[in-house]
Amino acid sequence: MKNFQTLMVLTYWHCNLFGENEAGEAHSQSLNSNFFKKRRPCRYPFTHLTVRSDGKVVVCCADWLKETCYGNVMDHSLDELWNSRSLYDFRCRMLNYRGADISCCRGCEIPYRDTPEDDLSDFPVERLSYTNNF
Numbered sequence: 001m002k003n004f005q006t007l008m009v010l011t012y013w014h015c016n017l018f019g020e021n022e023a024g025e026a027h028s029q030s031l032n033s034n035f036f037k038k039r040r041p042c043r044y045p046f047t048h049l050t051v052r053s054d055g056k057v058v059v060c061c062a063d064w065l066k067e068t069c070y071g072n073v074m075d076h077s078l079d080e081l082w083n084s085r086s087l088y089d090f091r092c093r094m095l096n097y098r099g100a101d102i103s104c105c106r107g108c109e110i111p112y113r114d115t116p117e118d119d120l121s122d123f124p125v126e127r128l129s130y131t132n133n134f
């Protein structure tokens with residue numbers, strides 16, 4: 001409950017700091033620009049996972065529709081999910097600049113806000129692996 005309250009405070013703070021209309025307008029403009037046509041690899045599938053309230057695990061908290069769901073904590077441990085074939089495939093798509101194929105990633109600006117040391121553009125796909133075949 002405490003974490004939920006923290007999230008609500010942060011959301012409130014974010015909306016008041018940036019303004020909902022202003023943020024929505026900036027997001028629409030960015031979707032319509034050429035800026036996102038080439039998808040920079042996003043580090044989130046390599047550094048985060050998000051467990052939704054029904055136990056489904058998705059690559060990040062920006063995936064409201066659970067499009068990137070690759071398992072459920074009711075069925076597998078977090079370690080099994082983190083090393084799953086499904087997440088491996090997702091990571092490969094990111095490194096192969098196919099993030100634009102994923103609708104929740106297509107207009108997401110988060111990778112462009114990362115610092116240079118978070119840039120995965122040159123990370124070799126051959127270094128990826130998985131241990132669980134689901």
Ligand code: SF4
Nearest residue numbers: 042060062105108110
């Ligand atoms: S591009 Fe955005 S929506 Fe896609 S995994 Fe990264 S942070 Fe999440």
